[in-house]
Amino acid sequence: MAEIIPLRGWRYNQELSKNIQDLTSPLFDVVSVKQREALYQNPFNSIHLSVPQGIDPAQEAAERLQNWKTEGILRQDYLPGIYVYYQYFRLPGSDQEYCRKGFMCHMRAYDWSEKVLLRHENTLPASVNDRIALLAATQMQVSPTHGLYTDPDFMLEKYMDEAIQAPLHESEDYQGVRDVVAVIQDARIIKEFVNTLKDKPVLLADGHHRYEGSLQYRKSQMAGNQNHTGQEPYNYHFIYLTNTEACAVRILPTHRLVTQISLSSEEFLKNLAIYFTLTELSDPYDLNEIIVGKPWAFGMYLYGKPYKIRLKPEVHAQINWQLPDVVKALDLTVLHYFVFEKILGIAQEAQRYSEQIQYIRNFAECLARVDHGEAAVAFITNAVTMEQVKTVCYSGALMPQKSTFFYPKVISGFVFSSIKQNEFYLENSACF
Template identity: 60%
Template structure:
């Protein structure tokens, strides 16, 4: 199953780490353009390595990385380790503080067909190519993807808790309101326990499908260029943040759908009429009550259109019409029902591929933003959904299928710049790694 390796992490030097909030960066697609611009104005922010800009972005990232290494902005730890990463956070409207516990390390970049790392969504080739080029030009990883393993015995958590008591550094509060804490485990015997536990398990990729596929593409290119490769070269591995899917503090938030247009110049009344054969459509007085109204109900959705709220519930007999070529686990999902009966049947956007590229739908994570954008006439309608459960994610992944786009929003997101790792050729000859290079 999964093969993990400790890493000699690259981190901001001690002086800069004291103000680590100034140098970490979010994933590119979860912040506004204004927030990104503020990050780019800081010449030492990690966004210059994770999402470089310019006429030759990957080349500029490589040049900046070399400068940071030569001038000591980034320094490599002397010993390899497993890097413990805790995120403390609260959900909107709640005073309860959660703590998502996990660790960062290298994992062998196994192809999807190997059935070791499992995906739950499709990727866009252009985005994968960008990630692969950046990796090829820098041989450096600046933001960990997020993977899930399941361990009902919670065997590793005691080691994580011991390490986090002596942190390397922490943020005061990142862009999403979370407090991020980093520590390290360098005890070889403990690291071997981590490797043994993961060796018995598959990993579900929660976040970072394009970055992971970029690693796969780069690994494939290096293998093709070196017929004598051994499989132990650093470029066989990928930086991943691993968390226990059995933990209560693993949160998945809903991603609502905004209809920016109604094809064929449909009126509101015509759209509602097209929904009637498939859904019971019940008008509601209070749009802000929609999330509570549909909570926990299968195939139930909120609709806000023309200033009026509705509760939609799929007619049970209609579900047998869902004839997409996918697994029963995917067909059972709320979002599959929504995409099939609303986007395809009511709006005529036929099939998952056409829906993925249709510009008439936007994905919004904040319920109030959905209502506001409809009221401002920036969108014709908002479709309010329930969150996907971890059990649903696991069932779909183990069925070998993928979910509709933007099905999951694992919260909080990992941050870039907290830990960097190298997959450069020089790492291969490092004697510190020798005990971990013989396999399990």
């Protein structure tokens, strides 16, 4: 099953690390334009490597990275390690603090067909191409993808709890989350991590585009290497692993906006009524609460008017996409099939590329976009559950794109992972 190994992380030098919160950045696919512009003002912020600027952004990142190495802005840890990463957070409207416990390492980049790393949703092709170009130019993985392993015995938490008592970095990020990073360099303990994962598959929680980029880069390198052995650095991927059995692994919903529809409001509502029961509401701010716990129910904000819509159970069997029943049963499959395909005429595959559909996590932003005329309609959704993620992954099928939003998001800038030949190999790799 999953082969993991420790890594010799690249990190900001000791002096710069004193203000690590000024150097970290959100993931490339969640950072807003406003956040980017503010972060770009710091010449050493990790945003310059994860979302580079310039005419040739990937080359710009490669040149900057080399300068940072030469000038000692970034330094590589001498010993390999497992990097423990804890995130302390609260959910909106709650005072309870959670701690999501995980660790960062290298994992072999498995093809999907090997069924070791299991995905649960589709990718957006443009984002994958962007990641391939960046990886090829820099040979540096700036932020880990988020994977999930299942260990009901919590074998590794005792080692992580001990390590986190001596942190390398601590900061509060843009989400209001307290991030703490530590490292384990004891070969005996690292072997416990390796052995715990070797008989387990890994579910890909977040970072499908970065992982797909690693796979495509690996394939291109294999094609040009007649002496490929499978041990080259390009065979490995930077990953952050957390235990599915922990209560602090949280998934939030990702809502849908449709920028424009060709139907009038009356026609659209009439077509919806064929498949859904419609209830007009008075307050749009009730939309996210009125659907909680109700399968196949959505909040809808159509040209400034709020509705609750819920699929009529008897029409569910009409879904004719070639999907297993566990995927057909998902709320988002219902929305994408009956609304986006049957009513709006956007075919299943075309939905991955459609500029007509936008994916927004923030509920208030959804309403504001409609109010400001930037979208015709917003669909408010329930979150996918962890059990649904597991079931879909093990089925081998895929959810619609942008189905899950694991919270909190991993932050870039604490540790970087190199797949350069002279920076990757571990002299004592046989110990692991």
